[in-house]
Structures are given as structure tokens and as C-alpha cells.
Amino acid sequence: MGEFFASETVQTALDILKTEFPLAIWETIYVTVLSTFFAIVIGLPLGVLLVAGEKGRVLRIPKWILHILNIIINLLRSIPFLILMIVVFPLTRLIMGTVVGTPASIVPLVIAAFPFVARLVESSLREVNPNIIETAQSMGASPMQIIVKVMIPESIPSLISNVTLTITTVLGYSAMSGIIGGGGLGKIAINYGYYRYQYLVMGCAVICLIILVQIFQSVGTRISVKSDKRLKHRK
Amino acid sequence: MIEIQNLSKTFPVSGGTVEALKDISLTIPDGEIYGIIGMSGAGKSTLVRCINMLERPTSGKVIIDGKDLGSLTQAQLREERRNITMIFQGFNLLMQRNCLKNVCFPLELAGCKKKEAVERATELLELVGLGDKLKSYPAQLSGGQQQRVAIARALATHPKILLCDEATSALDPQTTQSILSLIKDLHDKLGLTVIVITHQMSVVEQICTRVAILNHGSVVEEGVVSEVFASPESEEAKQLVYPEGYQQAIETEREEHLIRVVFNGASATQTPLIAKMAMEENIIASILFASTRSIGDKAYGNMLLGISGGKEQIEKAIAYLRRIPDIHAEEVTRDHG
Ligand SMILES: Nc1ncnc2c1ncn2[C@@H]1O[C@H](COP(=O)(O)OP(=O)(O)OP(=O)(O)O)[C@@H](O)[C@H]1O
Ligand SMILES: [Mg+2]
Numbered sequence: 001m002g003e004f005f006a007s008e009t010v011q012t013a014l015d016i017l018k019t020e021f022p023l024a025i026w027e028t029i030y031v032t033v034l035s036t037f038f039a040i041v042i043g044l045p046l047g048v049l050l051v052a053g054e055k056g057r058v059l060r061i062p063k064w065i066l067h068i069l070n071i072i073i074n075l076l077r078s079i080p081f082l083i084l085m086i087v088v089f090p091l092t093r094l095i096m097g098t099v100v101g102t103p104a105s106i107v108p109l110v111i112a113a114f115p116f117v118a119r120l121v122e123s124s125l126r127e128v129n130p131n132i133i134e135t136a137q138s139m140g141a142s143p144m145q146i147i148v149k150v151m152i153p154e155s156i157p158s159l160i161s162n163v164t165l166t167i168t169t170v171l172g173y174s175a176m177s178g179i180i181g182g183g184g185l186g187k188i189a190i191n192y193g194y195y196r197y198q199y200l201v202m203g204c205a206v207i208c209l210i211i212l213v214q215i216f217q218s219v220g221t222r223i224s225v226k227s228d229k230r231l232k233h234r235k
Numbered sequence: 236m237i238e239i240q241n242l243s244k245t246f247p248v249s250g251g252t253v254e255a256l257k258d259i260s261l262t263i264p265d266g267e268i269y270g271i272i273g274m275s276g277a278g279k280s281t282l283v284r285c286i287n288m289l290e291r292p293t294s295g296k297v298i299i300d301g302k303d304l305g306s307l308t309q310a311q312l313r314e315e316r317r318n319i320t321m322i323f324q325g326f327n328l329l330m331q332r333n334c335l336k337n338v339c340f341p342l343e344l345a346g347c348k349k350k351e352a353v354e355r356a357t358e359l360l361e362l363v364g365l366g367d368k369l370k371s372y373p374a375q376l377s378g379g380q381q382q383r384v385a386i387a388r389a390l391a392t393h394p395k396i397l398l399c400d401e402a403t404s405a406l407d408p409q410t411t412q413s414i415l416s417l418i419k420d421l422h423d424k425l426g427l428t429v430i431v432i433t434h435q436m437s438v439v440e441q442i443c444t445r446v447a448i449l450n451h452g453s454v455v456e457e458g459v460v461s462e463v464f465a466s467p468e469s470e471e472a473k474q475l476v477y478p479e480g481y482q483q484a485i486e487t488e489r490e491e492h493l494i495r496v497v498f499n500g501a502s503a504t505q506t507p508l509i510a511k512m513a514m515e516e517n518i519i520a521s522i523l524f525a526s527t528r529s530i531g532d533k534a535y536g537n538m539l540l541g542i543s544g545g546k547e548q549i550e551k552a553i554a555y556l557r558r559i560p561d562i563h564a565e566e567v568t569r570d571h572g
């Protein structure tokens with residue numbers, strides 16, 4: 001056992017763990033959180049449009065706009081992430097000035113995640129009891145008030161759990177982005193594990209990713225459950 | 236005053252249309268508790284939703300205090316809806332807001348200041364008897380309590396008209412009673428015009444002053460509740476007024492003559508009517524069917540009495556019964572059921 005720890009492989013692995021991991025973990029977290037944030041900024045209004053614009057619902061939006069929106073969302077959702085990353089290189093360069101590095105990977109991540117968010121928001125908002133929306137209308141609520149004061153607040157627990165789902169998915173994508181230019185734990189796993197056969201380092205990176213997913217997931221679930229006032233007997 | 240003029244509503248459905256309302260004209264004076272009753276699918280909800288334009292009539296008008304609602308812009312209509320509020324069978328509270336915030340909701344919509352809204356909401360929740368539940372969430376309340384919150388919420392914007400669509404249908408009989416008396420109380424206190432949609436005659440009996448009977452989208456009978464209740468004209472009205480088993484009792488072949496007695500709030504519970512009639516008038520009556528209930532100390536419902544003896548006995552009995560206040564009696568002739 002002592003021999004194993006003294007071995008060169010382990011020593012270099014520990015070295016890398018100490019020198020490179022803290023930064024990689026930090027990069028992974030901030031890329032994930034920022035990308036999710038921007039994906040929500042774009043995806044939430046689109047999801048709202050998809051539901052509120054439907055016939056007989058709150059907003060009057062021409063059918064063709066919803067149709068095009070649906071096609072764009074489906075299109076983006078069907079492109080595998082790595083290919084999407086390459087496809088959006090020009091856009092990434094335009095926005096960030098470069099296509100490599102951690103910040104640059106935010107652009108493709110946002111583009112991959114916002115259609116996902118739009119769909120999830122759509123499904124969350126659909127759960128809102130239509131009778132409650134009608135009640136708000138019967139009290140003189142404007143379309144904007146219905147969206148902001150009824151649809152979104154009433155689906156908060158579901159929205160939070162979908163945000164959690166988005167975060168964990170984006171975390172996975174961000175690791176994948178390590179293959180072509182992205183930073184963080186994914187890059188370490190690929191650089192050391194795939195190119196230099198240092199499986200121990202790769203294993204550590206994977207374990208870190210698993211732990212991050214677990215943390216995000218359990219925190220998200222807890223907040224979602226806590227926020228839900230439909231559950232009885234909670235003070 | 237609410238004037239409904241030649242209102243029709245047709246829904247397009249796959250493979251044709253459904254005529255939910257056909258040429259309905261009604262006038263509902265201010266301060267009335269007006270019942271609209273009908274079987275399931277009669278078009279009651281559609282009618283009440285047309286009154287506040289949640290549903291646009293296909294043709295016809297809804298005029299409230301001289302204002303034709305159909306001619307208002309969306310913004311004007313939203314303004315007007317603060318005067319015509321509604322409560323529902325399913326309560327439809329915002330589940331993620333506590334009671335206080337639920338009642339504040341329409342005030343927020345109206346752009347009321349937060350402090351004032353909270354004050355008004357607290358006051359209203361106290362008025363409906365939920366002063367201790369301000370911070371509770373709807374899921375923590377019983378159905379009856381939720382409906383009280385919904386009533387408080389409906390009253391927040393000082394409406395003139397309260398529409399109740401099957402407001403008590405999801406509640407047990409006792410809770411129904413308490414909600415109905417609350418609505419009656421509020422009507423008396425605030426001078427509201429209340430429209431009560433229901434499929435239960437008992438609800439109409441208890442609080443309404445006038446009633447319209449809706450059947451397949453048409454008004455088949457309209458009038459003062461006691462009159463409609465005492466002598467229903469239309470088949471539909473009879474079906475609603477006479478409880479199950481009544482028709483059967485009538486149709487059974489018998490020697491006796493039949494008298495239908497309607498208790499319309501008579502304080503008859505203390506005095507055993509049949510026994511008294513036997514003692515005072517020497518008329519022997521058998522109860523063939525009875526469906527009465529006491530609300531407070533008043534009796535409501537129907538009774539079918541069989542009286543043996545000739546024509547004379549019947550007339551004596553009817554005359555006796557009619558002398559009692561709030562009781563209506565008539566002979567039932569078999570052929571017209
Ligand atoms: N949006 C709609 N589209 C198509 N048909 C409808 C629609 N709303 C109501 N209808 C039809 O109109 C008729 C009247 O419906 P309505 O809901 O007004 O009945 P109701 O008297 O309220 O019945 P209940 O007591 O069951 O609530 C029914 O035949 C119903 O199927
Ligand atoms: Mg109905």
C-alpha cells in the first residue's frame with residue numbers, strides 16, 4: 001500500500017490534484033452557472049411565449065411565429081453538442097474574440113441550453129391550472145400580469161427543479177467542451193486521461209464532476225420542495 | 236341592473252357546432268340574489284361566463300348599468316371586471332400564495348398600494364371568519380375555508396355583482412349551508428347583486444329571491460322562487476323541484492287522492508302537521524313521499540300526501556294546509572303527473 005502511494009504515478013497525480021484542480025473546479029462551476037443563467041435569460045421568455053401564445057391562452061401571437069420558434073428550438077435541440085460547438089465557432093469568435101478557453105465555451109453552452117430551458121419552462125407553465133388563469137382574467141388581470149403574477153409564481157417549484165436539471169445537463173456539456181478548447185474538469189480529464197494515459201487523474205476529475213452534480217441536484221431539489229406551498233402541513 | 240338581451244353562444248367543435256345558449260333574455264335587478272339552475276350541460280357556466288365576457292357571446296348583449304360590455308375595449312373590460320367578480324366550484328386560489336396574499340391579489344392587479352391592500356385583505360378575511368388564517372396556504376385549509384378565502388378575494392375590489400358558479404358543489408351539506416349563509420349575509424351587508432349558478436334546487440330555495448331555469452341553453456321558466464317552487468310549470472322545473480322518487484310515488488295506482496304540500500320556509504318543524512290536521516279537521520293523511528329538510532327552524536321541501544275519502548275531504552285538507560303560512564298545497568291529478 002505504502003509502495004503504491006510512493007509510486008511516481010500517484011505522486012504526479014497528487015501534484016496535479018493540488019495545482020490544477022482548484023482552478024478547474026472553479027472554472028467548471030462558473031461556466032456552468034453563467035451559461036445556465038444566460039440560457040434562462042433567453043429560454044424563459046421563449047418558454048412563456050410558447051405557452052401564453054397558444055390559442056385561447058393569454059397572449060395573442062400569430063401562429064406562424066410560434067411555429068418558427070418551435071422549429072428553431074427543435075433544430076438546436078437535435079444537434080449534438082460537440083457539433084454545435086463547432087458550428088457556432090464564428091459566433092463565439094464574434095462575441096468573445098476567441099474560440100478557445102473557458103469563457104469562450106459559454107457561448108456554445110448557452111446556445112445548447114436555452115432551447116432546453118425553453119422546453120422545460122414550457123412544460124412547467126403548462127402545469128398551471130387553467131382555471132386559476134381564468135380566475136385572474138375574471139378579476140381584470142392583463143396578459144402581462146397573468147404571466148408575471150400567476151403563471152410564473154404558480155409554477156416556481158417546477159421551474160426550480162427544471163433549472164436544477166438544466167444546471168446538471170450544462171455541467172455535463174461543459175465537461176464535454178474540454179475536448180475542443182473548453183476549460184475546467186473536462187479538459188483535465190481529457191488531457192491527462194486520454195492524451196497521457198494518466199487514468200488516476202482522469203478518475204479524480206470524474207469523481208469531482210459526480211460530486212458537483214450531486215451537490216447541485218440535491219440543493220436544487222431541496223429548494224424546489226421547500227418552495228412548494230401545495231404540500232400540506234408545512235409551517 | 237344586469238340586462239341580458241337575446242344572448243346566444245355557439246361553440247365550434249369538431250364536426251359541427253354546439254349551441255350552448257339560445258336567445259337568452261333576462262333582467263336581473265340590483266340587489267337581487269338571482270338563481271340560475273339547470274342540469275349539467277344546460278349552459279349555466281357558459282351564461283355566467285358571458286356575463287363578465289370571459290366568453291364572448293356569439294350574438295346578443297350583456298348590459299350592466301347601461302354599459303354594453305360587448306362594446307368595451309380590453310382595458311375598459313378589465314376595469315369593469317373589478318365590479319363583477321366571481322367565485323368558482325374549484326375555489327381557484329393561487330396555491331403558492333398565502334390567504335392574505337390571495338386576497339391582496341385583485342388589489343395588486345388594480346394597482347392598489349401594498350399597505351392598503353393588506354389592510355383591506357385582513358379586514359375581509361376577518362369578515363369571512365378567517366382572521367386567524369392570514370398566513371396559511373390554501374393547501375392547509377378545508378374546502379369550505381378555501382371558498383371563504385375566494386369570497387374574500389372576490390369582494391376585495393368592492394364589486395357590485397358577485398357571480399357564483401357552483402360555489403358550493405364541492406362542499407358537504409353543512410359547509411354548503413355555512414357558505415350560503417355567508418353569501419346571504421354579505422349580500423345583506425354590502426348590497427351586492429348575487430347570481431348563483433347551481434344544479435341544486437336546495438341552494439336556490441335557501442338564498443335566492445328569483446330563479447331562472449335553464450335547459451339545453453334556453454330559459455324555460457323564470458320567476459319568484461317561491462312561485463316557481465310551489466307550482467313548477469315546465470317539465471324541467473318539475474324535474475328539479477320534485478326530488479327523485481316523487482314521480483314514482485305519483486304514478487303508482489292508488490285509491491287515495493293526492494295532495495302535494497310544499498314547505499317554503501314554514502316554521503312547521505315544531506308542530507307535527509299531519510297529526511294536527513288529523514286532530515283538528517279529522518282528516519287522515521298518509522305520507523307517500525317526503526323530502527323535507529330544516530334549515531334553521533324553517534322547513535323546506537316537498538311532501539306527497541294520500542287522503543282517503545271523497546272530494547270533500549280533499550278540499551278541506553287543501554284549505555286547511557293553505558291557511559298555514561309558507562306552505563303551499565295543491566291536488567295532484569294523475570294524468571298530468
Ligand atoms: N369551450 C367549449 N367548447 C365547446 N363546447 C363547450 C365549451 N364550453 C361549453 N361547451 C358546451 O356547452 C354546453 C354547456 O356547457 P356549460 O359548461 O355551460 O354547462 P353547465 O350548465 O355549466 O354544466 P355543469 O353543471 O356540468 O357545469 C355543453 O354542452 C358543453 O359541452
Ligand atoms: Mg358549469
